[in-house]
Amino acid sequence: MSTRLLWINPVGFNAYDKPISDALREEAYPDTRIDVCSLKDVKMQHLEYNAYEMVAAGPTMGAIRWGEKQGYDAAVIGCFYDPFLRAGREVTGNMAVTAPAEACLHIASTLGERISILVGRSKWIPEMHENVVKYGFENRFASFRKLRMTVSEFQKDPACTEDRILEEARKAVEEDGADVIVLGCTIEFGFYKKVQKELGVPVIDAIVAPLRYAELLADIRKRQNWGISNALGYETPDQVEMDAWVPIIEPNIYRDPRG
Secondary structure, eight states, X not given: OOEEEEEEEOSSOOTTHHHHHHHHHHHSOTTEEEEXXXXXXXXXXXXXXXXXXXXXXXXXXXXXXXXXXXXXSEEEEOOTXXXXXXXXXXXXXXXXXXXXXXXXXXXXXXXXXXXXEEEXXXXXXXXXXXXXXXXTOGGXXXXXXXXXXOGGGTTTSXXXXXXXXXXXXXXXXXXXXXXXXEEOSGGGTTOHHHHHHHHSSOEEOTTHHHHHHHHHHHHHHHHTOOOOOOSSTTOOOOHHHHHHHSOOOOOEEEOOTTO
């Protein structure tokens, strides 16, 4: 069964929409169709600050509601902070919603014993550590390793970025005892294969893992009817209230060229 996936870059910056679309299509199942979008009417080019997340919250919810109305099977909130993931699940019924840290950590935990995450800067660590604990992986966690780079620098000089990732990933394995490496930013895409080959341990890419996870969630929703449970924390708001307070917002969409 084919899957329609909406990848949401929760920023007002579309420069990564096509590159991420191209990278995802190389990794997806042949019958998965992937549309990538960014947000309208916001200015941020990244979410390195909690304050920027707050600005992106409403438009992201609007994009998720739009995606469900359009009949997508799954959506990914494409930031490793996993912003608004619980909220995204509250406002959906039939569409699976996931995010990079959740997907990466669950996959990594099945492939090894000790996980290290490669982040750009120290600023990112507190919020990302909260997610490690929240998702239940604190006892499997080896370390954060800093690349000393901002989000906007990762794709400017790919050779430099690859060298930094390899250097810190090697330290995570040799010094911290990690046997699985997670790349802790979606804009660190395009590097995992070479680093994985060099180190001989799984290197989990922050766009590929949520793609795979979203495909799985969409498939089990169709085959087993295992979808988001609205019985407890993901209870859906009253429809009238939701329509009034969480408007549907069409994002800037880059559609899968395959249709």
